[in-house]
Amino acid sequence: MFYWFLKFLAIGPLLKLIFRPWAEGTENVPSEGAVILASNHLSYSDWLFMPLVIPRRVTFVAKAEYFESPGIKGWLQKKFFSGSGQVPIDRTSGSAAAGAIKTQLRLLSEGEVCGIYPEGTRSHDGRLYRGRTGVARLALEAGVPVIPVAVINTDVVAPPGKVFGKFARPGVRFGEPLDFKRYDGLQDDRYILRAITDEIMYEIMRLSGQEYVDLYxxxxxxxxxxxxxxxxxxxxxxxxxxxxxxxxxx
The missing domain is CATH 1.20.5 (Single alpha-helices involved in coiled-coils or other helix-helix interfaces)
Structure with a gap:
């Protein structure tokens, strides 16, 4: 419940008051049930503003180190990341990518909303880059829909390499859910995974208006x-x- 304290009693109202974020398509996010929110990634502030405009908790995976630092600072860091909807990657899977998928599959099986950035890292120049296929594998293995999401102006508020840029109203657009049940059982087919990922990225591009670059x-x-x-x-x-x-x- 610390998340809801953080969101509604601490950071959330302050961010809403100062930045007045706007949102479109929030009706596309179901009120219950597992779903993946696949978003573009412009700024470190994306994971603050995107969950702020919908009533449901959005969970992201994060480096396990954020939750394992010793001392009071480590405890505060762990509480902050846990409270803001982030969970550590399960590193028993042997690799960060496999661990992230394992963790997200567990969350989705519990009916959670999982946030994911298919580009894998923040865009350094505001363009939209090729998506990695983990989002497709996750959607097929969990059997849940994917909602494409576009964050707008977050790179103006907090540009790459800076804590703060300049004031702007950030926005979030939620697209219609994408259903990939027609590909059930094909989660090991790399061509299918690429096709699904490209479809998701196309919708994100359409929502964001970003220039697309077919490069990681x-x-x-x-x-x-x-x-x-x-x-x-x-x-x-x-x-x-x-x-x-x-x-x-x-």
């Missing part, structure tokens, strides 16, 4: 970092050449 966000970040490093090397060499031209003997 992590790969795009690496490519941009490599390009920046190469540009810095070229600039440094050009500067060195210019200095040499000034000081070299005639």
């Amino acid at each position: 966000a992590q790969d795009s970040k690496k490519r941009d970092r490599d390009a920046e490093r190469e540009a810095a090397k070229v600039a440094a060499q050009a500067e060195a050449d210019e200095v040499w031209e000034e000081i070299k003997p005639d």
Whole structure:
């Protein structure tokens, strides 16, 4: 019940008062029963604003380290993440990805609402990137619908790399539920998983209005970092050449 204290008595009303978040399509989120909310990911604040506009608890999986730190600070951190709807990944599965799916399957079997970011990481440039197929596998194994979700303006409020950007009204759009029961039993078919994921990402793109890039966000970040490093090397060499031209003997 700490979550509801946090949401309604502490952070929730304050965020609503200051930012006045708006929402569309909230009627698409069922009042009960398991469902997956698959959202774009623009900012660390997404997991605060998206659950704020619907009455149901939305649970996300998080690194187990957030719940295992020692001391008073660790206890407060654990209470905060637990209270804000996050649960630790089950690491007995051998990998973080498998552990996340195992944890989410358990939550869905209990009728919970699970939030997931198919891109796997925040967008560094505001574009929408290729989704990873874990969301498709989760939907098929749990046998639950997927609701595409688009957060708007959260990257203005809290841009990547910054605690706060500038004031803006964040928004959340909930699409109509996507039912993938026609693919029952095909959760090990990678082509089916890709087709389902692409369908989900298309709906998120349609809701968000983002430019879509058929590339994983992590790969795009690496490519941009490599390009920046190469540009810095070229600039440094050009500067060195210019200095040499000034000081070299005639």
